[in-house]
Amino acid sequence: MMALxxxxxxxxxxxxxFTYHDLSQDKVQAEARLKAAQEENEQLQQEKxxxxxxxxxxxxxxxxLGMTKDGEIPYIYQKK
Structure with a gap:
C-alpha cells in the first residue's frame, strides 16, 4: 500500500x-511578445x-507616395 x-x-x-516547465516556457514567450509589442509601440509613438x-x-x-510640388518634374530611376 505504501509503495502505491x-x-x-x-x-x-x-x-x-512538466506543467511548471510548460508554464515557464509560455511565460518566456509571452515576455518576448510583450517586449516586441512595447518596442513597436515606442516606434509608433515617435512616428506619431x-x-x-x-x-x-x-x-x-x-x-x-511619389508626390511633387507644382512645377516639379519627378525623377524616377530603376534599380538594377
Whole structure:
C-alpha cells in the first residue's frame, strides 16, 4: 500500500514538474511578445509625434507616395 502511495505521489510530482516547465516556457514567450509589442509601440509613438511636423509629412509624401510640388518634374530611376 505504501509503495502505491509513493508511486502516486511521484507521478503527481512529475506531472506538476512538466506543467511548471510548460508554464515557464509560455511565460518566456509571452515576455518576448510583450517586449516586441512595447518596442513597436515606442516606434509608433515617435512616428506619431513626427506627423505634426510639416517637413516630415512632406518627406513622407515625396518618398512614399511619389508626390511633387507644382512645377516639379519627378525623377524616377530603376534599380538594377
Amino acid at each position: 502511495m509513493f508511486l502516486l505521489a511521484a507521478f503527481k510530482l512529475g506531472e506538476q514538474a 509625434e513626427q506627423l505634426v511636423d510639416p517637413s516630415y509629412v512632406e518627406k513622407l509624401a515625396r518618398e512614399d
